[in-house]
Amino acid sequence: MANEVNQRGQAGIALFLLLLRPLLTFVATLAGASFVASALLYFSPGNAADVVASDPATYAGLVDKWGLDDSLFSQYTTFVANALQGDFGSSLVTSPGEPVFEVIQSRAPRTILLVAGAIFLSFGLSLSLAFWTAGKKTNLSAWRTWPVGMTRRFVQIISILPLFLAAYICMYSIDAAIYNQSVAQGLTPPSWFPLLLNTSGTKTALAIGVLAISSCSLTEIHTSCENELSRIRESDFVDAARARGDRAWTHILAVLIPTLTTLISSRVSFFLGGTVIVEEVLHINGVGRLFWDACLARDFPLVLGITALAATIVCSARLLGDLIRIWTDPRQRGDA
Amino acid sequence: MKYARVIGFVLLSILFVAWACGLFLDNPPALTDTNQLNLHPNAEHLLGTDIHGRDVFTRMVLGTQAFVGPGILACFTALLIGLPLAAIAGWKGGITADFIRFIFTVFATFPRFVLVLLVCAIYGNTPTNLGLAAGLAYAPALGEAVFARVTEFRSAGFVLAAKAHGLSTLRILGFHILWLNARRLVFRHLVQLFAFFLIVETTLSCLGGFGTQEPNPSWGNMIASEEHNDDTLTLVKPRLETLAPHKKRTVTGFSEDSFQITMPQVNAYNPWAAWGPLGAIWITLLGCLLVAETLEERRDA
Numbered sequence: 253m254a255n256e257v258n259q260r261g262q263a264g265i266a267l268f269l270l271l272l273r274p275l276l277t278f279v280a281t282l283a284g285a286s287f288v289a290s291a292l293l294y295f296s297p298g299n300a301a302d303v304v305a306s307d308p309a310t311y312a313g314l315v316d317k318w319g320l321d322d323s324l325f326s327q328y329t330t331f332v333a334n335a336l337q338g339d340f341g342s343s344l345v346t347s348p349g350e351p352v353f354e355v356i357q358s359r360a361p362r363t364i365l366l367v368a369g370a371i372f373l374s375f376g377l378s379l380s381l382a383f384w385t386a387g388k389k390t391n392l393s394a395w396r397t398w399p400v401g402m403t404r405r406f407v408q409i410i411s412i413l414p415l416f417l418a419a420y421i422c423m424y425s426i427d428a429a430i431y432n433q434s435v436a437q438g439l440t441p442p443s444w445f446p447l448l449l450n451t452s453g454t455k456t457a458l459a460i461g462v463l464a465i466s467s468c469s470l471t472e473i474h475t476s477c478e479n480e481l482s483r484i485r486e487s488d489f490v491d492a493a494r495a496r497g498d499r500a501w502t503h504i505l506a507v508l509i510p511t512l513t514t515l516i517s518s519r520v521s522f523f524l525g526g527t528v529i530v531e532e533v534l535h536i537n538g539v540g541r542l543f544w545d546a547c548l549a550r551d552f553p554l555v556l557g558i559t560a561l562a563a564t565i566v567c568s569a570r571l572l573g574d575l576i577r578i579w580t581d582p583r584q585r586g587d588a
Numbered sequence: 589m590k591y592a593r594v595i596g597f598v599l600l601s602i603l604f605v606a607w608a609c610g611l612f613l614d615n616p617p618a619l620t621d622t623n624q625l626n627l628h629p630n631a632e633h634l635l636g637t638d639i640h641g642r643d644v645f646t647r648m649v650l651g652t653q654a655f656v657g658p659g660i661l662a663c664f665t666a667l668l669i670g671l672p673l674a675a676i677a678g679w680k681g682g683i684t685a686d687f688i689r690f691i692f693t694v695f696a697t698f699p700r701f702v703l704v705l706l707v708c709a710i711y712g713n714t715p716t717n718l719g720l721a722a723g724l725a726y727a728p729a730l731g732e733a734v735f736a737r738v739t740e741f742r743s744a745g746f747v748l749a750a751k752a753h754g755l756s757t758l759r760i761l762g763f764h765i766l767w768l769n770a771r772r773l774v775f776r777h778l779v780q781l782f783a784f785f786l787i788v789e790t791t792l793s794c795l796g797g798f799g800t801q802e803p804n805p806s807w808g809n810m811i812a813s814e815e816h817n818d819d820t821l822t823l824v825k826p827r828l829e830t831l832a833p834h835k836k837r838t839v840t841g842f843s844e845d846s847f848q849i850t851m852p853q854v855n856a857y858n859p860w861a862a863w864g865p866l867g868a869i870w871i872t873l874l875g876c877l878l879v880a881e882t883l884e885e886r887r888d889a
Contacts, residue, residue: 277693280690281690281693281694281697282697284690284691284693284694284697285694285697285698288694288695288698289698289706292706292707292710293710296710296711297711297712408877409874412783412870412873412874412876412877413870413873414786414787414790414791414869414873415787415791416790416791416794416795417866417869417870521696521697521698521699521700522699522700524699524702525699525700525701525702526701528701528702528705529701529791529795532795533795543702543705544705544795544797546709547705547706547708547709547797547798548709548797548798550709552710555706555709555710558702559698559702559706562698562699562702563697563698566697566698566699567697
C-alpha cells in the first residue's frame with residue numbers, strides 16, 4: 253500500500269516537472285516579447301507625447317506624466333505592472349481617451365470569429381485532402397495518379413497567393429460573380445449583396461475573410477498532415493488494427509492529435525497576422541483593422557497593447573498545444 | 589520535376605533581368621499623359637496604359653525596384669542574425685543553445701506581418717526599415733532550421749575525423765557543416781524569405797499608407813491605383829461594369845464666353861493595368877516556390 257502511494261507521488265512529481273517546463277517557457281517568452289516591444293518603442297525617434305502635444309509646455313507635462321524620460325527598465329516594469337491589471341493606457345488618436353483594453357474588447361469578437369473559422373476550415377480541408385492524397389505517388393505515365401498530383405499542385409498554387417490578393421479574388425469570384433450571375437438571370441439579389449456595395453454585410457465579409465485566410469495556409473498544413481499520415485499508416489499498430497478487423501482511421505486520428513495540436517498552435521501566429529490584411533481589405537471592424545489604423549496614426553499605446561495581446565495569444569496557443577500534447581501522447585509522459 | 593526546376597530558375601532570372609533593366613530605365617514614374625488614358629495593349633504599349641496614361645509595362649519593370657533591393661537586404665539581415673546564432677547554438681548545445689533558442693522563440697512570438705508593421709510605424713516607412721524588419725521577423729525560422737541541421741551533424745563521423753585532424757572549429761563549422769551540409773537549406777529559406785518580402789511589400793503598397801507610395805511604382809500600388817471611386821473595388825468593379833455596355837466614353841466640358849474646354853477622350857478600363865502586376869506577383873511567387881522545392885529535393889553533399 254505504502255509502495256503504491258509512493259509510486260503515485262513519484263508519478264505526480266514527474267507530471268508536475270513535465271508541466272513546469274511549458275509553463276515557465278510561457279511566462280519567460282511573454283516577458284521577453286513584451287520587453288522587445290517596449291524596447292522597440294523606447295528607441296523610436298519620436299514618442300507618444302509627440303503625437304498629441306501641440307506646444308512645448310504640454311509636451312513636457314505629458315513626458316513627465318507618462319514617464320517617457322524614465323529608463324527602459326523602469327518603463328518596462330511599469331508597463332508590465334499595469335498590463336497585469338488590464339491597464340494598457342488610453343488610446344491617443346484612434347479612439348481618443350478610451351482605455352486600450354476596452355477599445356480592443358469591443359472589436360475582438362469579429363477577429364476571434366475570423367481566426368477560429370480560418371483554423372477550422374483550413375485544418376478540415378487540409379486533413380480531408382491529406383487522407384486522400386497521403387502516401388500516393390504520382391507518375392506522369394500513369395494517368396490514374398494525375399488527380400492526386402493535380403490536387404497537390406492546385407493546393408500549392410492557391411497557397412502561394414498573397415493574402416490580400418486571395419481576399420480580392422474571393423470577393424471577385426464569390427461576391428461579384430454571384431451578383432452578376434443573379435442579375436443576368438433576372439433574379440433580384442438579397443439586400444446585402446453585393447458585399448462591396450453594402451457595408452452592412454459583415455457576415456459575408458467574415459465568410460470571405462475565413463476563406464481567404466484558410467486558402468493561404470493550405471499547403472503547409474496539407475503537406476505536414478500528408479507526411480504524418482504516411483508515417484502513421486506504415487506503423488505496425490495500424491497493421492495490427494487492420495488484422496483485428498478494427499477501423500484503422502480511429503487509431504490513426506488518435507495518434508494524429510498531438511501533431512495536429514502542434515500544427516494549429518504554430519499557425520495561430522499566421523492567422524493573427526492575416527486578420528490585419530483581410531480586415532483592412534474587406535472593411536471588417538476587427539482588431540486587425542484597428543491595429544492598421546493605429547499604426548498609420550502612430551497611436552503608440554494602442555499599437556503596443558495590440559502587439560502585446562497578439563504575443564499573449566500566440567504564447568497561450570503554444571502552451572495549450574504543449575499541454576494537449578502531454579495529455580494525449582503517452583510517450584511525452586513517459587508512460588509508454 | 590526537372591521541368592519545374594528549369595521553369596523556376598527561368599522565372600526568377602527574368603525578374604532579376606527586369607530589376608537590372610529598371611536600374612538604367614529613364615522614365616519618370618510621375619509622368620502622366622492625359623491623351624493616353626486607359627489605352628488597351630498595343631504595339632507601343634505592350635500592356636496598355638493606366639488611368640493616368642502611364643505605360644503599364646514600364647511601371648511593372650520599374651516596380652521591381654521596390655522589392656528586389658530591400659528583399660536582398662532582408663535576406664542579408666536574416667542571414668547575419670540567424671545563421672551565426674544558430675550555428676553557435678547547434679555547436680555548443682546546453683545552456684547556450686537554450687538561451688539562443690529562447691531569443692528565437694521570443695521573436696517568433698510576434699506574427700511576422702505585425703512585427704514588420706510595428707517597425708514601420710515606429711521607425712518610419714522606408715524600404716531599408718521594411719527590409720530590416722522582414723529579415724528580423726524571418727530570422728527565427730532560419731535559425732531554428734540551421735540549429736537542427738548543425739545539431740544533427742555535430743557528432744557525425746566526418747566531424748570527429750576533422751577534429752582528430754586538428755582542423756579549427758571555425759573551419760569545421762563554417763565549411764564542413766554549414767557550407768557542405770546546410771547551404772541548400774539556407775538558400776531555400778532565403779528564397780522563401782524573398783517571397784515573403786514580396787508579399788509584405790505588395791500588401792503594404794496595395795493597402796496604402798505604408799510601402800511604396802505613388803508616384804513611385806510598385807506592383808502593389810499599381811493594383812491599388814486602378815481604384816476608381818471606392819478603395820475596395822479594384823478588381824471587382826470591372827466585373828460589375830460588364831453589365832453595362834463596354835463603350836468608349838467621351839466627356840465634353842462646358843463652353844463659356846470666349847473658350848471651350850474639351851476633356852480628353854477616356855477609354856474603357858484597361859484590365860491589364862491591374863491583371864499585369866497581379867500576374868507578375870503570382871508568377872514571381874511561383875518561381876520562388878519552384879526554386880525552393882528544387883533546393884529541398886536536392887540533398888546537400
